[in-house]
Amino acid sequence: MTLITEVRLREILDSRGNPTVEAEVRTESGGFGRAAAPSGASTGEYEAVELPPEEAIANARERAVPRIEGQVYAGDQRTVDRTLHGADGTDDFSGIGANVAVAVSMAAAKAGADMLGAPLYQHLGGAFRGDGFPTPLGNVVGGGEHAADATDIQEFLAAPVGAPSVTDAVFANAAVHGAVADLLAERDIPAAKGDEGAWAPSVTDEEAFAIVSAAIESVEDEVGFEIRMGLDVAASELFDGEQYVYADTTRTPDEQIEYVAELASDYDLAYIEDPLDEDDYEGFAELTGRVSDETLVCGDDLFVTNTERLATGIETGAANSILIKPNQIGTLSDAFDAIELARENGYDAVVSHRSGETEDTTIAHLAVATDAPFIKTGAVGGERTAKLNELIRIEANA
Numbered sequence: 001m002t003l004i005t006e007v008r009l010r011e012i013l014d015s016r017g018n019p020t021v022e023a024e025v026r027t028e029s030g031g032f033g034r035a036a037a038p039s040g041a042s043t044g045e046y047e048a049v050e051l052p053p054e055e056a057i058a059n060a061r062e063r064a065v066p067r068i069e070g071q072v073y074a075g076d077q078r079t080v081d082r083t084l085h086g087a088d089g090t091d092d093f094s095g096i097g098a099n100v101a102v103a104v105s106m107a108a109a110k111a112g113a114d115m116l117g118a119p120l121y122q123h124l125g126g127a128f129r130g131d132g133f134p135t136p137l138g139n140v141v142g143g144g145e146h147a148a149d150a151t152d153i154q155e156f157l158a159a160p161v162g163a164p165s166v167t168d169a170v171f172a173n174a175a176v177h178g179a180v181a182d183l184l185a186e187r188d189i190p191a192a193k194g195d196e197g198a199w200a201p202s203v204t205d206e207e208a209f210a211i212v213s214a215a216i217e218s219v220e221d222e223v224g225f226e227i228r229m230g231l232d233v234a235a236s237e238l239f240d241g242e243q244y245v246y247a248d249t250t251r252t253p254d255e256q257i258e259y260v261a262e263l264a265s266d267y268d269l270a271y272i273e274d275p276l277d278e279d280d281y282e283g284f285a286e287l288t289g290r291v292s293d294e295t296l297v298c299g300d301d302l303f304v305t306n307t308e309r310l311a312t313g314i315e316t317g318a319a320n321s322i323l324i325k326p327n328q329i330g331t332l333s334d335a336f337d338a339i340e341l342a343r344e345n346g347y348d349a350v351v352s353h354r355s356g357e358t359e360d361t362t363i364a365h366l367a368v369a370t371d372a373p374f375i376k377t378g379a380v381g382g383e384r385t386a387k388l389n390e391l392i393r394i395e396a397n398a
């Protein structure tokens with residue numbers, strides 16, 4: 001192992017046009033890694049704290065970088081991440097900023113892989129990682145916090161569960177995205193795209209279900225394998241403290257459970273993320289008990305990649321899977337801990353992008369390294385295809 005000799009930090013653009021933190025890590029032996037922090041719009045209340053990039057960079061330069069340069073070995077990811085925590089001194093990264101922490105953590109992992117001459121997924125997953133590949137969940141229609149005047153449900157996802165390969169799955173999702181465009185055109189419904197590249201038409205959720213189902217069916221006929229539907233309800237954004245407020249109606253928590261359970265059976269949903277508010281462990285538990293074993297109920301804002309919150313979920317039977325977003329918790333080590341705790345307790349760990357992204361491909365490697373059943377990283381758009389095309393490359397070379 002060689003020492004990290006330099007950590008450089010700068011502001012770069014993210015896909016929403018906002019500044020974000022990029023980190024570069026160099027090692028004594030010439031290893032190099034570069035990574036950038038993503039950023040959420042529908043962020044969970046319990047996420048690690050993202051600071052304005054300029055402030056996060058200044059904090060890290062003062063407090064974290066001197067503890068890493070010349071002191072920590074690249075490849076020793078646990079120590080890199082422990083050092084970031086030590087420099088931060090809080091339990092939510094509000095000291096230096098979770099954005100700068102995750103950028104440094106991921107850049108160090110890439111430098112570690114580079115030093116070993118191994119692809120990142122192999123460095124992270126080890127020689128005995130599983131040989132599975134994640135099924136990409138492709139966002140094809142959406143609204144919520146990701147687009148104005150569109151659906152209430154944040155994301156309608158294509159889940160090509162029957163695809164024989166990642167490559168087939170990636171192209172199937174793009175085809176569903178294209179089929180949605182055709183169906184919208186046929187119906188004379190104009191649509192721009194939301195933050196993640198999904199179509200954001202001004203339609204009701206009901207119409208969106210009809211359009212996405214039809215698009216999925218037509219692509220299924222073409223490709224000859226099973227494609228199911230998934231959702232990210234992002235229900236915390238709809239909840240006003242008492243009820244879930246939709247454009248055309250409101251639902252009490254009990255009605256929301258009933259509604260989502262019906263959607264799960266009517267549309268044979270493979271995946272339902274955040275169907276209830278981020279504090280409603282009980283509601284999550286009830287819904288999880290009601291849907292079939294073939295449906296993942298996933299906690300995003302509920303768990304925020306946090307082992308303490310996941311432990312509460314495990315105790316109460318809330319959800320059966322966790323969404324893993326490294327920037328929600330601040331380091332790769334923390335994300336791995338959440339994945340491990342999930343595994344030990346029979347929860348699936350689904351790796352995910354954020355609505356604000358860069359060309360960074362770390363999550364593609366993380367999903368392969370940890371044998372994740374699904375990865376949620378959009379269907380089209382440069383910052384999304386960066387990850388999807390990386391999955392295609394990993395599959396081709398693995």
Ligand SMILES: O=C(O)[C@@H](CO)OP(=O)(O)O
Nearest residue numbers: 040041042043353354355
């Ligand atoms: O809610 C989500 O799952 C994400 C990504 O799709 O959105 P955001 O990054 O805005 O939290």
Ligand SMILES: [Mg+2]
Nearest residue numbers: 232273274300
């Ligand atoms: Mg979500």
